Amino acid sequence: MRRMLNATTGAGGGQERVPDGRVPGAPVLDAIAAYDLVAPGYRALSERRRAYLDAVDTEILRRVPSGAASLMDVGAGDGRRALRIAKQAGVPRVVLVEPSDGMRGLIPAGSEVWNERMEALPDAGPEFDVVLCLWNVLGHVPGWESRVGALRNLGRVCSAGGLIFLDVLNRYNLAECGVGVVLRRVLSSHHGDVPVKWRIEGDEVNTQGYVFSANEMDKLFRDAGLRVVAREVLNYRTGRREPWSVAGNLFYVLRADDR
Numbered sequence: 001m002r003r004m005l006n007a008t009t010g011a012g013g014g015q016e017r018v019p020d021g022r023v024p025g026a027p028v029l030d031a032i033a034a035y036d037l038v039a040p041g042y043r044a045l046s047e048r049r050r051a052y053l054d055a056v057d058t059e060i061l062r063r064v065p066s067g068a069a070s071l072m073d074v075g076a077g078d079g080r081r082a083l084r085i086a087k088q089a090g091v092p093r094v095v096l097v098e099p100s101d102g103m104r105g106l107i108p109a110g111s112e113v114w115n116e117r118m119e120a121l122p123d124a125g126p127e128f129d130v131v132l133c134l135w136n137v138l139g140h141v142p143g144w145e146s147r148v149g150a151l152r153n154l155g156r157v158c159s160a161g162g163l164i165f166l167d168v169l170n171r172y173n174l175a176e177c178g179v180g181v182v183l184r185r186v187l188s189s190h191h192g193d194v195p196v197k198w199r200i201e202g203d204e205v206n207t208q209g210y211v212f213s214a215n216e217m218d219k220l221f222r223d224a225g226l227r228v229v230a231r232e233v234l235n236y237r238t239g240r241r242e243p244w245s246v247a248g249n250l251f252y253v254l255r256a257d258d259r
Contacts, residue, residue: 039106041198064091070127074118074153099115128158136167156256167234228252
């Protein structure tokens with residue numbers, strides 16, 4: 001049977017020529033339950049996209065605000081990526097937001113960890129100079145209104161003068177998905193729902209996710225009160241910057257409109 005690669009977070013491969021629709025076989029789990037099962041193999045899955053992940057981190061590091069004193073990573077996974085970025089940028093406080101029990105169990109001891117979903121961050125609390133939401137974490141938030149609310153939360157926890165860094169999988173990524181998949185998505189008015197499938201230690205883990213278009217992201221940001229400071233298109237295999245939006249995933253630098 002053909003291995004279906006993860007079309008939502010990128011762990012395990014990506015969107016490459018994956019059929020759209022429900023995944024047959026194992027039950028389709030809530031994303032958090034799925035990540036609980038994926039956790040033992042998360043490091044290996046991340047390594048498969050190392051060039052892309054490192055390219056995103058480089059884009060972040062060259063833009064971290066001068067004097068930044070705090071960083072929040074929303075959907076932090078095992079936390080190591082955010083901790084590495086903070087260390088290289090000289091940011092002393094790091095808060096890792098991760099709702100999966102399995103993933104939290106991988107976070108290095110002594111880290112500050114919040115057990116929260118992106119769409120349910122506390123209304124009151126500290127603000128952060130750097131806010132991360134990486135590797136299509138937004139694609140695990142179901143529904144337009146919930147995504148807008150989750151993005152508003154990122155703006156709310158971002159300090160005045162702070163920046164939000166976010167990347168999503170591009171559903172019209174010709175380089176990764178192939179012409180056939182992209183053409184079917186265009187002709188069928190595909191709305192971005194995709195099956196996600198991992199094989200971890202011989203077991204099959206299925207969930208649902210969402211991949212985005214550039215126009216859709218612009219509308220989400222407007223509804224959430226976020227302003228795009230910069231956008232880059234990064235090749236999902238090499239991490240190389242691309243001139244066309246159909247050639248890679250979408251990386252954004254954002255500010256809240258009221259900051």
